Amino acid sequence: MDHPATHVPPTPADIEKGTGVLELSSRSTSPENISSSPEPHAPIPIPPKLSRWNQRIESLSGLEARGITRVLPHERHGHSVMGYIQMSLLWFSANISANNLAVGLLGPLLFGLGFLDSAMCSVFGILVGSAATAYMSIWGAQSGNRTMIVARYFMGYWPAKLPCILNMILMIGYGTIDCIIGGQILSAVSGGSMTIVVGIVVVALISWLVAVFGMAIFHVYERWAWIPQVIVLFILVGSAGPSFNPNLQNTASAGAITAGRLSFFSLQLSVPVSWAAASSDFYVYYPESTKKWKVFLMTMTGLTLSFTFVNMLGIGLASGVATNPLWDEANKISSGALILAGYGPLKGFGKFCGVIVALGVISNNIPGTYASALGFQVLGRYGKMVPRYLWVCVIVLIYFICAVAGRNNLFDILQNFVALMGYWTMVFVAIVLQEHLIFRRPGLAGGFDWTAWEDKTRLPLGLAALVAFLLGWVGAIIGMYQNWYMGPVAAKVGGVGADIGVWLGCAFALVVFPPLRYLELKKYGR
Numbered sequence: 001m002d003h004p005a006t007h008v009p010p011t012p013a014d015i016e017k018g019t020g021v022l023e024l025s026s027r028s029t030s031p032e033n034i035s036s037s038p039e040p041h042a043p044i045p046i047p048p049k050l051s052r053w054n055q056r057i058e059s060l061s062g063l064e065a066r067g068i069t070r071v072l073p074h075e076r077h078g079h080s081v082m083g084y085i086q087m088s089l090l091w092f093s094a095n096i097s098a099n100n101l102a103v104g105l106l107g108p109l110l111f112g113l114g115f116l117d118s119a120m121c122s123v124f125g126i127l128v129g130s131a132a133t134a135y136m137s138i139w140g141a142q143s144g145n146r147t148m149i150v151a152r153y154f155m156g157y158w159p160a161k162l163p164c165i166l167n168m169i170l171m172i173g174y175g176t177i178d179c180i181i182g183g184q185i186l187s188a189v190s191g192g193s194m195t196i197v198v199g200i201v202v203v204a205l206i207s208w209l210v211a212v213f214g215m216a217i218f219h220v221y222e223r224w225a226w227i228p229q230v231i232v233l234f235i236l237v238g239s240a241g242p243s244f245n246p247n248l249q250n251t252a253s254a255g256a257i258t259a260g261r262l263s264f265f266s267l268q269l270s271v272p273v274s275w276a277a278a279s280s281d282f283y284v285y286y287p288e289s290t291k292k293w294k295v296f297l298m299t300m301t302g303l304t305l306s307f308t309f310v311n312m313l314g315i316g317l318a319s320g321v322a323t324n325p326l327w328d329e330a331n332k333i334s335s336g337a338l339i340l341a342g343y344g345p346l347k348g349f350g351k352f353c354g355v356i357v358a359l360g361v362i363s364n365n366i367p368g369t370y371a372s373a374l375g376f377q378v379l380g381r382y383g384k385m386v387p388r389y390l391w392v393c394v395i396v397l398i399y400f401i402c403a404v405a406g407r408n409n410l411f412d413i414l415q416n417f418v419a420l421m422g423y424w425t426m427v428f429v430a431i432v433l434q435e436h437l438i439f440r441r442p443g444l445a446g447g448f449d450w451t452a453w454e455d456k457t458r459l460p461l462g463l464a465a466l467v468a469f470l471l472g473w474v475g476a477i478i479g480m481y482q483n484w485y486m487g488p489v490a491a492k493v494g495g496v497g498a499d500i501g502v503w504l505g506c507a508f509a510l511v512v513f514p515p516l517r518y519l520e521l522k523k524y525g526r
Contacts, residue, residue: 063213063389064388065387065388066388068145068146068384070143070144070145070284071145073144076286077286077287079290083286084298086219087137087283087298088301089222089226090219092306093224093226093306093363094306094366094367096229096230096309096360096363097178097229097363097364098182098336098361099364100307100311101314101339102177102314102339103267103311104118104311104312104317104318105314105317106264107121107122107314108248108319109331111260112256112260113250113252113257113260113264114250114251115244115246115247115315116246117257117261118264118318118319119312121264122315123308124268125266126268126307128273129268129303129422130303130307132273132425133279134295134299134303135433136279137280137283138295139280140279140295141286141287141288141295143284143448143453144288145280146378147277147280148160148163148164148167148277148374148378151428151432152462154435154460155431155460155462155465155466156459156463156466157456159462159465161380162469163277164375164378164379167278167371168372168376170425171278171368171395172398172402174274174364175365175368176403178203178361178362178364178365179204179361179399179400180200180403180407180410180413181336182199182202182203182336182362183195183196184199184337185336185337185340185354185355186199186336186354186355188330188337188354197407200400201400202359203358204400206359207365207366208396211392215285215370218367218370222366226363229356229357232357235346236313237313237316239342239343239344240317243324244317246319256495259495259497260498262494262499262500266499266501266502268307270502271422272307274421274425275303276429278368278371281374317339321338339354340354372395373388374388374391377391423472424469424472424505427468427469427505427508430510431465431472434517435465438517439517439521459526460526461524461526464516465513465517467512468508468509471508472506472509474508475501475508476502476505479499479501481498487501
């Protein structure tokens with residue numbers, strides 16, 4: 001729930017929890033955040049019992065009460081070396097997980113690519129996707145606003161709700177994948193005595209507990225959670241490495257190989273870029289003087305190291321399926337069983353390592369749960385009435401139900417959902433990049449007034465961005481290649497079809513946005 005800031009110097013606990021009493025408005029009472037325009041909405045009355053109940057919950061030690069309210073400069077912590085290191089640790093810890101390892105499996109197993117082709121597509125796809133997310137992360141410290149609030153400065157107050165909804169769907173989808181992967185591994189460790197559903201419950205409950213408490217607990221968790229993951233994954237390298245087949249060749253036809261390379265590259269790009277619409281959320285407590293290049297570099301480092309490591313492991317495991325009968329049998333059960341089979345030579349200790357790997361998906365699940373809960377508050381005044389921790393409960397319940405329903409179809413979810421979500425994210429980043437570098441570049445009048453985050457009269461109308469975003473989707477649709485649909489342009493690639501939706505979507509947005517935005521500024525002046 002959002003609270004007005006006081007003029008009393010905040011304690012560290014106050015900074016994490018926010019200050020004030022339960023109310024609808026997210027506007028700060030600080031002079032910096034007062035505009036001459038009237039409040040956009042009248043406050044919605046809160047029943048006294050509900051207000052008292054909420055205050056008791058938010059008084060719990062360590063629980064973050066703040067919602068989408070802008071974090072003012074005096075409410076943030078200072079510069080520190082550990083603060084910058086934490087940026088990298090956050091992303092490294094969140095993504096060195098089994099669900100990302102499972103994406104690496106798809107190169108050899110789904111697209112028929114050899115070890116070298118899979119590795120090259122993976123590395124370069126990760127670099128491009130990570131760069132986009134690292135770019136979007138620079139706005140958190142500078143503005144003090146969450147990513148989907150920052151989106152209002154590029155797409156307008158009302159149009160920005162569209163990427164907000166899509167981002168919530170995206171994060172819920174990844175929560176579903178995390179729960180399924182964790183459940184599969186835990187079930188495989190137990191020899192089938194524990195069902196996948198029970199494993200899903202374990203992952204969802206721990207994710208819920210950390211995400212409910214919010215930023216302070218979340219950062220502490222991510223600061224240390226990567227250590228056991230790195231240890232057990234290096235053990236996996238030693239245990240499974242002898243069965244990796246770095247000489248694995250492409251198994252498809254020449255045209256299919258070209259299509260497979262393009263599709264797998266796009267898929268690898270789509271995974272790290274999926275964080276782009278949430279990446280600023282975790283930096284709002286950093287000083288506004290934080291250097292953009294440092295934010296970009298530390299975020300990029302954490303993303304690329306984690307994604308590259310686990311994807312190379314996934315490609316290695318997939319390369320051994322054709323020559324290792326035990327791995328082949330495990331792969332027919334689930335990707336979680338295949339990961340556990342890699343620990344096979346270690347017997348009981350290998351099962352223990354499998355449990356650690358399964359619990360590692362929680363680190364990936366927590367940031368998405370946190371960000372999607374904030375999305376409900378971004379959608380409007382009634383969403384802001386509900387405290388953040390309650391929206392966390394709703395999000396966890398949704399992806400728990402989805403995970404239980406889709407637990408036997410993980411590969412289809414990975415192939416279709418991840419790529420589908422990558423389309424809109426890259427279009428969104430393309431629009432932000434153009435608005436920033438063309439229309440608000442340093443030296444031009446205007447810039448960004450971060451105090452206007454909730455004032456519709458001082459934000460762009462967003463007509464140009466909305467049209468460019470929708471036309472970007474048109475490009476994505478004619479270029480997408482999924483099990484359930486193949487676009488007319490995608491069907492012509494390599495003679496067998498390939499996924500080029502990301503590239504066509506970006507191209508459409510890059511072409512149409514600048515002239516439309518120029519006309520919008522000329523007519524409306526904002």
